[in-house]
Amino acid sequence: MNQPKINTSPEVSDEIRRTTCYMCACRCGINVHMKDGKVKYIEGNRDHPVNRGVLCAKGSAGIMQHYSPARLRAPLKRVGERGSGEFEEISWDEAYDIAAGWLGPIRETDQRKLAFFTGRDQSQSFTSWWAQQFGTPNYAAHGGFCSVNMAAGGIYTMGGAFWEFGQPDWERTKMFMIFGVAEDHDSNPIKLGLSRLKERGAKIVGVNPVRSGYNAVADEWVAITPGTDGLFILAMVHELLKAGKVDLSYLARYTNCSQLVNCDPNSDSHGLFLRDADGKELVVDRATGKLEPFDKAGVTPDMGRDYTAEDGTLYRPVFALIAEKYLSDDYKPENVAERCGIPAEQIKRLAAELARTAFEEEIVLDREWTDFRGVKHDKMIGRPVACHAMRGISAHSNGFQTCRAIHLLQILLGSVEVPGGFRFKPPYPKPTTAHPKPHCKVTPGKPLNGPHLGFVQGPEDLAIDGDGNPIRIDKAYTWENPMSSHGLMHMVISNAYAGDPYKIDTLFMYMANMSWNSSMNTRGVMEMLSDKDENGDYVIPHIIYSDAYSSEMVAYADLVLPDTTYLERHDCISLLDRPICEAEAAADSIRWPVVEPDRDVKGFQTMLVELGVKLGLPGFVDEAGNAVFKDYADYMVNHQRRPGVGPLAGWRNEDGSGQGRGDVNPKQIEKYIENGGFWISHIPDEAQFYKPWNKGYQDWAVERGIFDAPQPYVFTPYVETMQKFRLAAQGKGDIQPPDHLRDHIEQAMDPLPVWWQPFEEAGVSTQDYPLHALTQRPMAMYHSWGSQNAWLRQIHGRNPLYVPRKVWDDHGFREGDWAKLTSHHGEITVPVVLMEALNDKTVWTWNAIGKRKGAWALGENAPETTKGFLLNHLIHELLPPKGDGLRWSNSDPITGQAAWYDLRVRISRTEAPADASSKPDLGSQESPVGRGPQDIAYEV
Amino acid sequence: MTLLPAQTERKLGLAIDLDICVGCHACVINCKEWNTSNYGAALSDIDAYGEAPAGTFLNRIHTYEVKPPEGIAQTVHFPKSCLHCEDAPCVTVCPTGASYKRVEDGIVLVNETSCIGCGLCAWACPYGARELDAKEGVMKKCTLCVDRIYNENLPEIDREPACVRTCPANARHFGDFADPDSNVSKMSAERGGMALMSEQGTKPVNRYLPPRPKTAPASGDIDILAPFLEPIAEEPKGLLGWLDKALEQI
Amino acid sequence: MHPAPSVIAFTALSGLGFGYLFFLSLGTPELTGWPAFWAYLVAFGLSVGGLVSSTFHLGNPQRAWRAFSQWRSSWLSREGVVSVAALCVMGLYAAAAVFLGKVYPVLGFIGAFLCLGTVICTAMIYTQLKTVPRWNQPMTPILFLLFSLTGGAMLAGQIALALGLIAVLSAAQLFHWVVGDQRLAESGSSIETATGLGNIGDVRLLEPPHTGPNYLLHEMAFKVGRKHRSRLRAITMATAGALPFLILLLMPWSILAILLALVLHMVGLLASRWLFFAEAEHVQAFYYDKL
Numbered sequence A: 001m002n003q004p005k006i007n008t009s010p011e012v013s014d015e016i017r018r019t020t021c022y023m024c025a026c027r028c029g030i031n032v033h034m035k036d037g038k039v040k041y042i043e044g045n046r047d048h049p050v051n052r053g054v055l056c057a058k059g060s061a062g063i064m065q066h067y068s069p070a071r072l073r074a075p076l077k078r079v080g081e082r083g084s085g086e087f088e089e090i091s092w093d094e095a096y097d098i099a100a101g102w103l104g105p106i107r108e109t110d111q112r113k114l115a116f117f118t119g120r121d122q123s124q125s126f127t128s129w130w131a132q133q134f135g136t137p138n139y140a141a142h143g144g145f146c147s148v149n150m151a152a153g154g155i156y157t158m159g160g161a162f163w164e165f166g167q168p169d170w171e172r173t174k175m176f177m178i179f180g181v182a183e184d185h186d187s188n189p190i191k192l193g194l195s196r197l198k199e200r201g202a203k204i205v206g207v208n209p210v211r212s213g214y215n216a217v218a219d220e221w222v223a224i225t226p227g228t229d230g231l232f233i234l235a236m237v238h239e240l241l242k243a244g245k246v247d248l249s250y251l252a253r254y255t256n257c258s259q260l261v262n263c264d265p266n267s268d269s270h271g272l273f274l275r276d277a278d279g280k281e282l283v284v285d286r287a288t289g290k291l292e293p294f295d296k297a298g299v300t301p302d303m304g305r306d307y308t309a310e311d312g313t314l315y316r317p318v319f320a321l322i323a324e325k326y327l328s329d330d331y332k333p334e335n336v337a338e339r340c341g342i343p344a345e346q347i348k349r350l351a352a353e354l355a356r357t358a359f360e361e362e363i364v365l366d367r368e369w370t371d372f373r374g375v376k377h378d379k380m381i382g383r384p385v386a387c388h389a390m391r392g393i394s395a396h397s398n399g400f401q402t403c404r405a406i407h408l409l410q411i412l413l414g415s416v417e418v419p420g421g422f423r424f425k426p427p428y429p430k431p432t433t434a435h436p437k438p439h440c441k442v443t444p445g446k447p448l449n450g451p452h453l454g455f456v457q458g459p460e461d462l463a464i465d466g467d468g469n470p471i472r473i474d475k476a477y478t479w480e481n482p483m484s485s486h487g488l489m490h491m492v493i494s495n496a497y498a499g500d501p502y503k504i505d506t507l508f509m510y511m512a513n514m515s516w517n518s519s520m521n522t523r524g525v526m527e528m529l530s531d532k533d534e535n536g537d538y539v540i541p542h543i544i545y546s547d548a549y550s551s552e553m554v555a556y557a558d559l560v561l562p563d564t565t566y567l568e569r570h571d572c573i574s575l576l577d578r579p580i581c582e583a584e585a586a587a588d589s590i591r592w593p594v595v596e597p598d599r600d601v602k603g604f605q606t607m608l609v610e611l612g613v614k615l616g617l618p619g620f621v622d623e624a625g626n627a628v629f630k631d632y633a634d635y636m637v638n639h640q641r642r643p644g645v646g647p648l649a650g651w652r653n654e655d656g657s658g659q660g661r662g663d664v665n666p667k668q669i670e671k672y673i674e675n676g677g678f679w680i681s682h683i684p685d686e687a688q689f690y691k692p693w694n695k696g697y698q699d700w701a702v703e704r705g706i707f708d709a710p711q712p713y714v715f716t717p718y719v720e721t722m723q724k725f726r727l728a729a730q731g732k733g734d735i736q737p738p739d740h741l742r743d744h745i746e747q748a749m750d751p752l753p754v755w756w757q758p759f760e761e762a763g764v765s766t767q768d769y770p771l772h773a774l775t776q777r778p779m780a781m782y783h784s785w786g787s788q789n790a791w792l793r794q795i796h797g798r799n800p801l802y803v804p805r806k807v808w809d810d811h812g813f814r815e816g817d818w819a820k821l822t823s824h825h826g827e828i829t830v831p832v833v834l835m836e837a838l839n840d841k842t843v844w845t846w847n848a849i850g851k852r853k854g855a856w857a858l859g860e861n862a863p864e865t866t867k868g869f870l871l872n873h874l875i876h877e878l879l880p881p882k883g884d885g886l887r888w889s890n891s892d893p894i895t896g897q898a899a900w901y902d903l904r905v906r907i908s909r910t911e912a913p914a915d916a917s918s919k920p921d922l923g924s925q926e927s928p929v930g931r932g933p934q935d936i937a938y939e940v
Numbered sequence B: 001m002t003l004l005p006a007q008t009e010r011k012l013g014l015a016i017d018l019d020i021c022v023g024c025h026a027c028v029i030n031c032k033e034w035n036t037s038n039y040g041a042a043l044s045d046i047d048a049y050g051e052a053p054a055g056t057f058l059n060r061i062h063t064y065e066v067k068p069p070e071g072i073a074q075t076v077h078f079p080k081s082c083l084h085c086e087d088a089p090c091v092t093v094c095p096t097g098a099s100y101k102r103v104e105d106g107i108v109l110v111n112e113t114s115c116i117g118c119g120l121c122a123w124a125c126p127y128g129a130r131e132l133d134a135k136e137g138v139m140k141k142c143t144l145c146v147d148r149i150y151n152e153n154l155p156e157i158d159r160e161p162a163c164v165r166t167c168p169a170n171a172r173h174f175g176d177f178a179d180p181d182s183n184v185s186k187m188s189a190e191r192g193g194m195a196l197m198s199e200q201g202t203k204p205v206n207r208y209l210p211p212r213p214k215t216a217p218a219s220g221d222i223d224i225l226a227p228f229l230e231p232i233a234e235e236p237k238g239l240l241g242w243l244d245k246a247l248e249q250i
Numbered sequence C: 001m002h003p004a005p006s007v008i009a010f011t012a013l014s015g016l017g018f019g020y021l022f023f024l025s026l027g028t029p030e031l032t033g034w035p036a037f038w039a040y041l042v043a044f045g046l047s048v049g050g051l052v053s054s055t056f057h058l059g060n061p062q063r064a065w066r067a068f069s070q071w072r073s074s075w076l077s078r079e080g081v082v083s084v085a086a087l088c089v090m091g092l093y094a095a096a097a098v099f100l101g102k103v104y105p106v107l108g109f110i111g112a113f114l115c116l117g118t119v120i121c122t123a124m125i126y127t128q129l130k131t132v133p134r135w136n137q138p139m140t141p142i143l144f145l146l147f148s149l150t151g152g153a154m155l156a157g158q159i160a161l162a163l164g165l166i167a168v169l170s171a172a173q174l175f176h177w178v179v180g181d182q183r184l185a186e187s188g189s190s191i192e193t194a195t196g197l198g199n200i201g202d203v204r205l206l207e208p209p210h211t212g213p214n215y216l217l218h219e220m221a222f223k224v225g226r227k228h229r230s231r232l233r234a235i236t237m238a239t240a241g242a243l244p245f246l247i248l249l250l251m252p253w254s255i256l257a258i259l260l261a262l263v264l265h266m267v268g269l270l271a272s273r274w275l276f277f278a279e280a281e282h283v284q285a286f287y288y289d290k291l
């Protein structure tokens, strides 16, 4: 047959430029195909450790983001009222003058007057350094409202957590439990991993009120009721302990289960460990029955025997306390089943499957290794069970302890850092003691006394002054949330507005849409940002904001510093902050301008360098006052944090020989570009497991500059630090909490994982608010910033409220209906859709689809602004009044993590609004960039 | 020429695994991204930033809920693009010969230079796999990335459809269904690959691998598993006693 | 299916036109000179007008000529070829009648055959589509043919014949609906066969692939309300059948009566065609759970 001749080998592109995606925080490697100077096609980089060639929907839509009509074009100075979106474009010189005019005096007088918070920042080691050199104590990124419970819970319990801290052993795990995850940060790696599990016939269990996404493909779905995972997990722990299905030798050797706890309630060190003269925790050596330092060569710690000191004080091994606590009937599956919405037999079966998989399907690798006690092992024993969890666990007021419960489960099964289990990624494992403590000492005109964020070891490390007043504007590291390791960005605006603990002068934010989807109580925040005092001045005097696009937050800034798109700037994903390592390799990467900006914009980090120079910050200028770095790229190459250790680990030394350590190499960035934008260094086989205790790994880590000295440690299911806060709450020690917090702290700071009823649920009547309301991340949308994307917005242009069958029938909902959703704080009117595979006490919607009119260069009546809605209007940063005259914050009492998912609501059927638009409508803003074009047909 | 070839030398197509598709839409967008700048006219987006954005896509993901007679509902993500049917009605109805099925590999294509945009082929397709581009007025459909799979300007390993290369869950597989030993034929044989709407008589080449059976909350095998929870202790004392003995063993 | 005016006009008018031409070609009535001129003007006006309007819904009408190439497989192509042939033959036949005052029956017979052929081809474009079960039935071409002949007969002033045809047409229309209403079920297609998930359980759409509109929804997921549909069916029966029938039966035969009957009949024809599209379910809509 004669058929058209077509060219099956058309030219694809002139050139491929390999950099790092930033359509989300996953940081995949991308090949950007360039044709005639334009971006033609973006695909995944097959060599890249993160995504190994694949690319998600957002990443594939990068072209539409890069050429988005919502891109800011030049620095903006506000000319209308805050929130109006009326601006004039100004020069960079003028922009810097304005900024320096505000910041200069602050630095010389009182740096606390600057609150610098950097949202979803991937350069925290740099931005925090800038803040440190400026000297303000008020710095953090978005972790406090995002998932600090996940990070801190893991690091305090075992020196690492999920996401960037670790990963399941995808190649060996045989049973995988995923708790409270819709998408997570490691978007592509999780999908790659799940498909490997399926190929290998491993079992996937999804624990989630909603059966969508990962939970849809899971082999088993646990339809849990929100906020109750702690009970569910500890009930499985109960079953495992009862059956003795725990890894005794693992627990005795590699955890503090064998360390001895003071059990005399009257003692000032009640609940603290028995230590020797130089502070080493002591254990009983099974061989000799004598007390020995836990890490002494050759010691085999006993965790079965109590120890009574000469003074008669009883000391019991942690394991005994664990057994005591979790064998209690409170944790019987029958007793938690109803509350969790999970049948007791399902809890038991899952516990049994865990036991069978961990102990019957044991993996043995013939790899020799030596542990930190000098004991040689000829094998690596693996327990092929692994867990992963994210915000469904952490975004609750009991999240920290629930995260710990998951780790306790993994640890009892001996499945952490073993073949088939959960594995850390360098620079983790890393105990809290190897992290800095928080620093907050302000000296006018001088840098801060150290890094802002860190891990407290006790009340002495809190960021409070002599009278117990918070030193930080966000009240991080105070008695209200002592272990708030990521700060509390979500409290900054309300505290600054209230002048509590003090008033500030300038609010400087970056990459966080705080006047919209990023805040609880959105309307309230918008008011706080635009409210004026009696003299007609804004209550928050100055607001500087850096964004790349015309977001809702832009409208509330006095000065807008326009960033580039991710294809137009240098960036470094550094081992100094949030790296992209794998369990079997250390890795870092860069972004570089694969396209030059066609607008008057700059990379934010370069702005900070220039601003640092203008302000004469030490480190940014030399003695002579000359600039040390000309831009961020220059910093990436030439800055050294410790001698021989800089932002980039690869190709150090002139000749590029240095891996992790080495002198500066002027050609370093070229090397990265040649290699596809990343550097990777593999961990030797014998060092790939048991990392915290493995001499081989510890030495390798030192070589790579990850540590300066080996620092083996044991896992800490029992967190002594928490007990120290408890003792204080009991009146012991000289640093004391305010009386109204004593019970609160006593209850929360349990050194062993516990569960308590989510605070909002405890604070409202569950008759009035019978339902839980949640949001989920859509896989094809990134928070607010995907809606400007012509391709992605066609997939998620509006969001309905998904309602379970029972509620649907009880309220007589029909297709196309609308509902009023009411919380203790607010009310929204939204369209509803029926979902069968949904926990029957739960309603949910997609996150951040709703937009404010005028934002994102979207047209009139864009569905995001009419049909789309935010759940945020229902969530408040404070709990409903308890009648004790105090307002408690809606967060985890340990870390201050925002408790987004504690939200309780009631639903009712209602007429569709006359304008068929969801409510509330929070008005509109002018667009400083105009509106997007009518039709497009992108082609290069 | 809209007569269908008696048979084709190869039957290239996709095997789509419904058991692992997480519904991420990566294949949808990567498809759009590749095809808007390659074979044929650009894929337009009408009212791109406005009230009713409507673009041309060659691949779409539906999400279904399936409720068994008893037991709980499950969610299934369902990708859909042209199935490159052997008896492609879209081809035979075409008045201009623009639609045709390639003899060498069975790919069904539209020759846009002779397409009048009458839409009849889209009407003839049971699967909704053809979309008329509003700007160009020509019919658009999955090309099976005919401009990738043989493309000498791409490295060997990349000569596969964009959607297959990008799928993070590895739910899409490309191959020759005419060859019983091909990856896709084997997969389809093992997993009981399904032909959609076979009653329509189109003989689709693409196959859908059904979701594997799920475990129900109260599934029976607890008895088999019960031994693993055989209590050694009801209360702490007993456990610690057992522990002491147990520790001797290690 | 989306009831696009261009397609409704195309099928209705061309059908009418070729129906009229059919009668003229058989010399019923046999016209020459001016009367013939006016008659053919109307006949060609309708048929050509219909054909032209069919190009309005094309994305690239400038290439319409290509549509003649695939007569071997495509009913749409055949319709093009046959209609043009019909118009040419009837053109000659008409020219002879108007200018030479001569009538060539042989030419007429060929013309008649081609006119009916055109109408059948038009109908087959829809009838052939298994994807639209309501169309995919033998009654479809019969219905098109009857509409064409009935209208033609009225235009040609064949009252007695018209009366008979109207009766048959009305029956055929009813029958087409009765059969049509069963067709989707008979097709065996369902959301379960569309997704292959039927063996697990009942299938429903949870989330559409896109929250906005698209070509498929616009073209192939049109829905008419039940009330609206039965009202229109009644109107169709009344205007296309009953009323013209009564007028022609009871009113004294006159141009006026015929015109009145014809106008009413055309209203019915348009209503019938609107329903023909609007009621038709396309199986692809199962994927959107719109059936």
Ligand SMILES: Nc1nc2c(c(=O)[nH]1)N[C@H]1C(S)=C(S)[C@@H](COP(=O)(O)OP(=O)(O)OC[C@H]3O[C@@H](n4cnc5c(=O)[nH]c(N)nc54)[C@H](O)[C@@H]3O)O[C@H]1N2
Residues within 6 Å of the ligand: A119, A120, A142, A145, A146, A147, A510, A511, A512, A513, A514, A517, A518, A519, A546, A547, A548, A549, A550, A551, A552, A553, A563, A564, A565, A566, A604, A775, A776, A782, A783, A784, A785, A847, A848, A870, A871, A872, A900
């Ligand atoms: N109801 C509800 N609310 C939530 C959540 C929830 O689950 N439910 N999740 C919370 C969580 S965990 C988070 S992390 C927040 C996320 O919310 P945000 O931190 O606000 O994240 P985004 O909205 O994605 O983007 C923030 C801003 O970054 C800007 N931006 C994008 N790219 C660039 C760039 O290259 N440079 C610069 N300078 N700016 C850029 C965007 O334009 C946007 O204005 O939302 C929180 N809000």
Ligand SMILES: Nc1nc2c(c(=O)[nH]1)N[C@H]1C(S)=C(S)[C@@H](COP(=O)(O)OP(=O)(O)OC[C@H]3O[C@@H](n4cnc5c(=O)[nH]c(N)nc54)[C@H](O)[C@@H]3O)O[C@H]1N2
Residues within 6 Å of the ligand: A024, A058, A146, A147, A179, A180, A181, A182, A183, A184, A185, A186, A187, A207, A208, A209, A210, A224, A225, A226, A227, A228, A229, A390, A391, A392, A393, A396, A774, A775, A776, A777, A778, A779, A780, A781, A782, A783, A844, A847, A901
């Ligand atoms: N595509 C895409 N990817 C993203 C983002 C995005 O916006 N889009 N955002 C990024 C950001 S900032 C973050 S923080 C991560 C968050 O990653 P995820 O934690 O996956 O994001 P969420 O959507 O908050 O998912 C919370 C999940 O927990 C479930 N859940 C809620 N409450 C409970 C509970 O009590 N128990 C259990 N077991 N489950 C519960 C919800 O149903 C939901 O499935 O995702 C990151 N990745």
Ligand code: SF4
Residues within 6 Å of the ligand: A021, A022, A023, A024, A025, A026, A027, A028, A051, A055, A056, A057, A058, A059, A060, A187, A188
């Ligand atoms: S997950 Fe997607 S958006 Fe995020 S970095 Fe990777 S490709 Fe880019």
Ligand code: SF4
Residues within 6 Å of the ligand: B020, B021, B022, B023, B024, B025, B026, B027, B028, B061, B077, B079, B166, B167, B168, B169, B170, B171, B172
């Ligand atoms: S990319 Fe793969 S997993 Fe994602 S929707 Fe497409 S087929 Fe499914």
Ligand code: SF4
Residues within 6 Å of the ligand: B081, B082, B083, B084, B085, B088, B089, B090, B091, B108, B124, B125, B126, B127, B128, B129, B130, B141, B202, B204
């Ligand atoms: S799927 Fe539709 S378009 Fe593709 S070949 Fe089959 S009938 Fe034609």
Ligand code: SF4
Residues within 6 Å of the ligand: B093, B094, B095, B096, B097, B098, B099, B110, B114, B115, B116, B117, B118, B119, B120, B121, B122, B138, B139
């Ligand atoms: S739209 Fe184009 S390809 Fe489809 S039938 Fe018409 S001419 Fe053929």
Ligand code: SF4
Residues within 6 Å of the ligand: B030, B031, B032, B034, B035, B058, B059, B081, B082, B141, B142, B143, B144, B145, B161, B162, B163, B164
């Ligand atoms: S094969 Fe190519 S054209 Fe077809 S769906 Fe996949 S990417 Fe799109």
Ligand SMILES: [Mo]
Residues within 6 Å of the ligand: A145, A146, A147
């Ligand atoms: Mo987050």
